[in-house]
Amino acid sequence: MLARRTLACVGSQPSVLGAAPTNARNMATLRELELRLKSVRNIEKITKSMKMIASTKLNKAQRAMNSGKQYGAANAELFQNSPSEEPAKRKLFVVVSSDKGLCGGVHSSVSKATRRVMAEQKDLDPESPVMVIGDxxxxxxxxxxxxxxxxxxxxxxxxxxxxxDAAGVTDLILKSGVEYDSITIVYNKFVSAISYEAATIDVVTENALKASSGFKAYEMEDDVTKDVAEFALANAIYAALVEGHACEISARRNAMDNASKNASDMINSLQLQYNRGRQAAITNELVDIITGAFHLVISDILH
Known part of the structure; x- marks a missing residue:
């Protein structure tokens, strides 16, 4: 009886003193997979919540965008009747973005468009000022x-x-003392709920309005032209802000939707690995039990 117990104990001990059991690595891997599964599930919950929030905000943003487009349409009619006769060499670029992330390539879209427009216009002053809305x-x-x-x-x-908000930005631009011949607003244009593209709006300045043939036909005071130019700039900035905001919310909704799908795929993959690892650990434990029983049987036969 003592020999049987001694043989069973020796069979259950590691072959080298201080070595880990054979299934220790499997258990560590299972623990790591379990922690990763828990982490990815938490991420999936967050992305799904952010998608629901963005979906709720999208309708409100689209309504504001449709209202803001009326301001842009009024500006377009004004600028068509008072075209600038001389090409501008020093332009002021107003880039419309935001402070928030997790919305795909919304911010890089307007940044790339700004650099592209500045590179395409050969006669443009290389030191043309740039003002940015959004960090x-x-x-x-x-x-x-x-x-x-x-x-x-x-x-x-x-x-x-x-x-x-647009009026406040306009006021600070006009009071900044920056010199420019014309203004170009770079923003994201809303195409559909799943796509957008960078676009530009050219805004006529006070001096350009005074020099245009359409305004020269009427006798106006200087303050009238100044007020019209300031109001036109505020209109254009407001139209760009609301349309850019709608693009941002739409892009964030799509980004969170894609993130949720990726998290779901990762959960399925990790769950499969966990199940396989768990099955392998159980198989190893059964092999150890069967091996121990086999040693006991052999010891009984020998004794």
Whole structure:
């Protein structure tokens, strides 16, 4: 009887003193997989919640965008009747972005469009000023156009942008003292609920309005032209803000939807690995039990 117990104990001990059991690595791997599964499940819950929030905000953003387009249509009619007769060499670029991330390539889209427009216009002053609405595009453009950055705005459009936000930006632009011949607004144009594209709006300045043939035909005071130019700039910025906001919400909804799908696929893959690892661990335990029983049988036969 003592020999049987001694043989069973020796069979259950590691072959080298201090070595881990044979299934220790499997158990560690199972523990790691379990922690990863828990982490990915938590991420999936977060992305699904953010997708629901973005879906709720999207309808509100689209309604604001449709209202804002009326401001842009009024500006377009004004600019058609008062075209600029001389090409502008020093343009002010107003880039419309936001402070929030997790929305795909919304911010890089307007940053790339700004650099592309500046590169395509050969007669443009290389030191043309750039003003950015939003910290995300500001960080991107500050690395490639540090000498052109003159002014930036943040905390605008945290909710649906209002005309008061656009008026505040316009007021700071006009009071900045930056010299320019014309203004170009770079923003994201809403194409559909799943796509957008970078676009530009050219805004006529006060001097261009005074020089246009359409305004020369009427006798106006200087303040009238100044007010019209300021109001037209506020209109254009507001239209770009609400349309860019709708693109951001739509892109965030799509990004969170894709993230949720990727998390679900990863959960399925990790669950399969966990089940296989668990099955292998159980098989190893059964092999150990059967081996121990076999040793006991052999010892009984020998004794």
């Amino acid at each position: 995300k595009s500001k960080a991107q453009l500050s690395r490639v156009l540090p000498k052109n950055m003159t002014l930036s705005f943040n905390q605008i459009g945290r909710d649906v942008p209002t005309f008061a």
